[in-house]
Structure formats: structure tokens, C-alpha cells
Amino acid sequence: MDDLDTDVNHLQEEEEDDDDQRVSEWEAGLPNLHDLTPLTQPLIPHDLATAFSISPEPYRTILDVTRASDNTVSTLRCASCSFPPSNYSSNNAPPPPQLLADSTTIMLIDDDAVADARKSRRLDSVTEEADSALRADDSAEDQSSARALKRPRLVWTPQLHMRFVEVVSHLGLNNAVPKTIMQMMNVDGLTRENVASHLQKYRLYLKRQSGEGTVLSDQLFSSDPFPQHLRHQPPQPPVMPIGIHSSNGQPYNAFDSHHHFSMMQHQQQQRDWSSANN
DNA sequence: ACAGGAATAT
DNA sequence: TATATTCCTG
Numbered sequence: 001m002d003d004l005d006t007d008v009n010h011l012q013e014e015e016e017d018d019d020d021q022r023v024s025e026w027e028a029g030l031p032n033l034h035d036l037t038p039l040t041q042p043l044i045p046h047d048l049a050t051a052f053s054i055s056p057e058p059y060r061t062i063l064d065v066t067r068a069s070d071n072t073v074s075t076l077r078c079a080s081c082s083f084p085p086s087n088y089s090s091n092n093a094p095p096p097p098q099l100l101a102d103s104t105t106i107m108l109i110d111d112d113a114v115a116d117a118r119k120s121r122r123l124d125s126v127t128e129e130a131d132s133a134l135r136a137d138d139s140a141e142d143q144s145s146a147r148a149l150k151r152p153r154l155v156w157t158p159q160l161h162m163r164f165v166e167v168v169s170h171l172g173l174n175n176a177v178p179k180t181i182m183q184m185m186n187v188d189g190l191t192r193e194n195v196a197s198h199l200q201k202y203r204l205y206l207k208r209q210s211g212e213g214t215v216l217s218d219q220l221f222s223s224d225p226f227p228q229h230l231r232h233q234p235p236q237p238p239v240m241p242i243g244i245h246s247s248n249g250q251p252y253n254a255f256d257s258h259h260h261f262s263m264m265q266h267q268q269q270q271r272d273w274s275s276a277n278n
Numbered sequence: 279a280c281a282g283g284a285a286t287a288t
Numbered sequence: 289t290a291t292a293t294t295c296c297t298g
Contacts, residue, residue, distance in 0.1 A: 197291055
């Protein structure tokens, strides 16, 4: 009997090891963040889809992905547990019709989370359009008191910043003003103020760069009046990776660091271009 | 009134 | 520090 027991245990351990290894391999084989773009860029622009009566259903938000991922992980982790995935165990949750205030929402920093448990507005990492249905989340139990609910602080994720840089470079610094940038970025929930604030910092960064002798791309100063008709169409394919080559043969410019990066590098990158003071 | 941008606040 | 808000200007 003991023999059998140990045999079984042994076998299980082996299986677990094998699983762990396979998981590791699987994880290692996962694409990097910057290799994955489809989610943030709808294959069919919303307007077009609407015009052709294509169901907007296929749109998925980063939220959906995150939740699905969490569920998967939870399910796997709790394979032997009796608990359902944590997402649904919080309260006697009514089956979320479409979208619920999801604590797993990423890319958000809710300043008031501590003081106030209100889940209010949601901003996802990058483009998320055609989600009028999805964004019906907020008022779940919107505190009647505060009619003016605060938006959570926007976090300029690498993706968002990339989009920002793309648009700015496309417009040229002369035409790159908050409103236009905001429109061309076409990121749901992104406000002019968000962009203005970011732009201010970005300009400081550019100033510092030029002060340090870095030659900036000519494209930055080109004055392409922005096309009004593109207003509802984000610069679909990343509009132009500027700065890989500069006109005077400079091997790099200030934007090189933004062409691609992983999450791991994010903080470093942030430090690189953010601290424009001193 | 509106938008941009620097200054300032959180 | 990063982002938001205020304040002034055109």
C-alpha cells in the first residue's frame, strides 16, 4: 500500500514539475507587450463598422482581457479549491450584465480609493472606442452626494505615450496643441486637460534634450495642418515612427527610447524623459 | 466663451 | 514625481 501511495505521490510530483516547466516555457514564449497591438486598435473603425451595420460586438477592452486572464489564472490556481475565481466571490454579485466596476482595472490610480470606495470613471490603457455600451458601468451605485465625481488620475502608459508621441510628431510641434492632439489620439476618455498636462511635461523634456545637444527631428517642426476629416480616425497604423533617422545623419534622437519598450523598461523610460527639471 | 500654456497644487 | 488644477492671456 505504501508503495502504491508513494508511487502515486511521486507521479503527481512529476506531473506538477512537468506542468510548472511547461508553464514556464509557455510564459517565456509569450509575446512582448509591444508585439501585441490588436486589442488597442480595432480592426474596423467604429464609424465604418456603424456605417456598414457591422456589429460593434467584437470590440474588446483591455478590461475584458484582464478579467478573462484573471479568471483563467484564478481558475487554474484554485483548480483544487472550491472557490470560484476571486472576481466573483467578492459579494453575492449579481451576474454582471455587461461590465462591472472591476477592481482589476489596470492602468488606473484612484486617489480616493482609500477615503472613498466609489468606483467611478474608468479609463483604459489605450484606445477603446465603440464601448458606449461598456462604459455604462459608472453609476452602478453612484454616490448621490457627489454629483461631480472625479476621474481617476490618468496614467500615461507606454502605449498611451506612444500614441501621444506619434500624434505630436505627425502634427509637428507647431500644430501640436492639446485639443488637436486629443482628437487625433482618439482615446476614449482622454481629456484635453490630460493632454495639456502631458504636453507641458513633454515640452520640458524636449527642451532639456535639445539643451543637451540632442538634435531633434525636423518632422517635429514641420507644419502639417492636421486633417480635420481624420478626426474620428486614429492614426491607425502607428502613423509614423519618427526619429529613427534624423536628417543630418544623427544615429538617434530624443524619441528613440519610445519606439518600443516593455513594461519592465517603463519606469526607466519614464525617468529618462520625465524629469525635465533641474 | 474658449483654448493654450505657464504656474501652481495635490 | 506624475498628473491635475488654477490662472492668466490672446
